[in-house]
Amino acid sequence: xxxxxxxxxxxxxxxxxxxxxxxxxxxxxxxxxxxxxxxxxxxxxxxxxxxxxxxxxxxxxxxxxxxxxxxxxxxxxxxxxxxxxxxxxxxxxxxxxxxxxxxxxxxxxxxxxxxxxxxxxxxxxxxxxxxxxxxxxxxxxxxxxxxxxxxxxxxxxxxxxxxxxxxxxxxxxxxxxxxxxxxxxxxxxxxxxxxxxxxxxxxxxxxxxxxxxxxxxxxxxxxxxxxxxxxxxxxxxxxxxxxxxxxxxxxxxxxxxxxxxxxxxxxxxxxxxxxxxxxxxxxxxxxxxxxxxxxxxxxxxxxxxxxxxxxxxxxxx
Amino acid sequence: xxxxxxxxxxxxxxxxxxxxxxxxxxxxxxxxxxxxxxxxxxxxxxxxxxxxxxxxxxxxxxxxxxxxxxxxxxxxxxxxxxxxxxxxxxxxxxxxxxxxxxxxxxxxxxxxxxxxxxxxxxxxxxxxxxxxxxxxxxxxxxxxxxxxxxxxxxxxxxxxxxxxxxxxxxxxxxxxxxxxxxxxxxxxxxxxxxxxxxxxxxxxxxxxxxxxxxxxxxxxxxxxxxxxxxxxxxxxxxxxxxxxxxxxxxxxxxxxxxxxxxxxxxxxxxxxxxxxxxxxxxxxxxxxxxxxxxxxxxxxxxxxxxxxxxxxxxxxx
Numbered sequence: 235x236x237x238x239x240x241x242x243x244x245x246x247x248x249x250x251x252x253x254x255x256x257x258x259x260x261x262x263x264x265x266x267x268x269x270x271x272x273x274x275x276x277x278x279x280x281x282x283x284x285x286x287x288x289x290x291x292x293x294x295x296x297x298x299x300x301x302x303x304x305x306x307x308x309x310x311x312x313x314x315x316x317x318x319x320x321x322x323x324x325x326x327x328x329x330x331x332x333x334x335x336x337x338x339x340x341x342x343x344x345x346x347x348x349x350x351x352x353x354x355x356x357x358x359x360x361x362x363x364x365x366x367x368x369x370x371x372x373x374x375x376x377x378x379x380x381x382x383x384x385x386x387x388x389x390x391x392x393x394x395x396x397x398x399x400x401x402x403x404x405x406x407x408x409x410x411x412x413x414x415x416x417x418x419x420x421x422x423x424x425x426x427x428x429x430x431x432x433x434x435x436x437x438x439x440x441x442x443x444x445x446x447x448x449x450x451x452x453x454x455x456x457x458x459x460x461x462x463x464x465x466x467x468x469x470x471x472x473x474x475x476x477x478x479x480x481x482x483x484x485x486x487x488x489x490x491x492x493x494x495x496x497x498x499x500x501x502x503x504x505x506x507x508x509x510x511x512x513x514x515x516x517x518x519x520x521x522x523x524x525x526x527x528x529x530x531x532x533x534x535x536x537x538x539x540x541x542x543x544x545x546x547x548x549x550x551x
Numbered sequence: 552x553x554x555x556x557x558x559x560x561x562x563x564x565x566x567x568x569x570x571x572x573x574x575x576x577x578x579x580x581x582x583x584x585x586x587x588x589x590x591x592x593x594x595x596x597x598x599x600x601x602x603x604x605x606x607x608x609x610x611x612x613x614x615x616x617x618x619x620x621x622x623x624x625x626x627x628x629x630x631x632x633x634x635x636x637x638x639x640x641x642x643x644x645x646x647x648x649x650x651x652x653x654x655x656x657x658x659x660x661x662x663x664x665x666x667x668x669x670x671x672x673x674x675x676x677x678x679x680x681x682x683x684x685x686x687x688x689x690x691x692x693x694x695x696x697x698x699x700x701x702x703x704x705x706x707x708x709x710x711x712x713x714x715x716x717x718x719x720x721x722x723x724x725x726x727x728x729x730x731x732x733x734x735x736x737x738x739x740x741x742x743x744x745x746x747x748x749x750x751x752x753x754x755x756x757x758x759x760x761x762x763x764x765x766x767x768x769x770x771x772x773x774x775x776x777x778x779x780x781x782x783x784x785x786x787x788x789x790x791x792x793x794x795x796x797x798x799x800x801x802x803x804x805x806x807x808x809x810x811x812x813x814x815x816x817x818x819x820x821x822x823x824x825x826x827x828x829x830x831x832x833x834x835x836x837x838x839x840x841x842x843x844x845x846x847x848x849x850x851x852x853x854x855x856x857x858x859x860x861x862x863x864x865x866x867x868x
Binding site for chain 2: 401
């Protein structure tokens with residue numbers, strides 16, 4: 235059932251015991267939204283468990299409450315409401331099976347049409363963290379540095395620190411209001427951007443894989459097992475392809491195992507969310523991803539062909 | 552003479568014919584502030600010439616009015632006031648000699664103690680563009696998309712798109728207000744970050760020069776003539792050294808000619824402005840630079856020794 239912010243607040247007010255979760259392969263918006271909401275619910279006396287069914291990126295350990303995040307182990311007892319943030323219910327791993335409770339799903343991905351008890355989707359918001367901010371405002375929450383740091387991180391990471399097209403005046407006003415609570419944007423950005431020396435040297439390896447297709451409109455990085463072993467994280471790599479003059483779609487194909495790749499796409503005009511969806515993925519018009527069951531070489535060919543086709547379709551449209 | 556915003560407004564109101572300039576090696580704050588102010592002055596019927604005594608980075612050609620910027624050629628006739636933005640009068644090239652007029656100097660660099668007729672320095676502002684915004688507000692300016700785009704660019708570039716420590720709640724509120732005038736942060740950031748394919752491949756070459764000193768606290772990139780020829784621009788390279796875990800000072804030594812290097816420094820704690828000043832340069836605590844009259848190899852040794860010494864002095868302080 236689709237609900238509005240008031241109904242979301244009502245559902246939260248009604249219950250006592252919450253599990254909050256978000257998507258696998260969690261990013262700043264996922265973790266920041268989960269922890270920002272958790273800090274508030276704890277402050278008003280609710281019981282809250284924060285579960286993510288995946289490994290956590292260490293860079294986000296600057297988030298207050300990071301230590302509260304854990305993987306689900308067994309059937310979750312004593313739960314009144316499962317709150318799913320920043321994703322539909324299809325990307326929360328086994329939490330869907332382990333939590334037998336009504337679901338409140340809050341998200342900013344337009345593709346989210348999950349069948350849940352309570353669904354609030356606002357695709358005009360730059361981040362789910364922005365919606366949580368609005369929800370907390372609606373609930374007259376007393377903000378503090380912990381809540382503000384989590385929500386600032388959520389928002390800033392999903393709009394590329396106020397650089398992407400999803401950044402609105404409201405996004406920046408919320409950012410300003412959160413900064414008033416002694417949030418340190420430099421400490422957040424430094425923690426998120428931090429890489430080991432080996433990983434920085436790995437950028438050079440990744441760049442050596444750079445290939446250009448479709449008269450310079452597509453730039454591709456292929457992160458093989460060897461390169462991945464050196465880099466560990468490929469965070470930010472796709473931006474190196476995205477910034478090339480004339481490139482519309484930047485794509486990164488990353489080794490997961492012998493027969494699986496993770497595909498990430500960033501675009502200036504092409505709707506990469508549509509492309510990702512044809513491979514069972516999703517995202518936003520200008521930033522999307524999917525998993526492909528193929529080795530790196532074959533996945534490269536498949537995704538490049540799909541992007542080329544999409545570009546041709548749009549030229550002909 | 553030190554003045555306040557009202558006095559700055561009074562001086563501008565009083566005169567009719569202006570030359571506006573900024574520092575050599577101009578950045579987004581320099582160009583955005585000059586053009587933002589120029590748009591306003593033209594709108595209220597003043598005569599304005601915008602001069603920069605240096606080549607202009609092509610990436611900023613998205614700034615409305617970019618075509619108004621030119622190099623000074625000869626003695627400037629018919630000038631009532633020279634407005635110097637974002638620098639003291641020591642870094643404006645030969646404009647100081649060519650313009651025989653009173654000087655209004657507006658800047659956010661704390662090191663600016665220029666001897667001029669009218670000096671307004673506010674080191675608490677993230678960018679000179681922020682001060683121009685405040686001045687225009689004070690003068691009850693009618694903002695438009697041109698002014699807003701220039702000032703947004705000025706502010707966003709100097710605070711690393713709201714990531715650096717100089718970002719305040721006010722910085723973000725001004726950003727929000729400027730976005731209301733249909734400013735497109737994604738188009739600005741894409742234009743500024745844009746690199747040629749060759750330049751992106753050059754990042755790999757630059758990374759191969761990465762050296763670490765002082766137990767990992769100093770990371771250095773050395774851009775030799777050969778690498779520079781391939782990269783053209785080294786914009787953003789220093790960030791690749793800055794993000795390395797444990798690094799306090801990132802430094803880039805860039806070839807200018809056989810016996811001249813440009814040094815850039817970024818820091819997390821060390822006051823790199825002080826170090827730059829000992830070599831005749833300057834800047835901010837966390838971002839500073841200077842020119843060194845030495846080949847790349849010798850300049851590397853000199854600057855690393857100076858940074859090491861500065862770190863030791865501060866540990867002993």
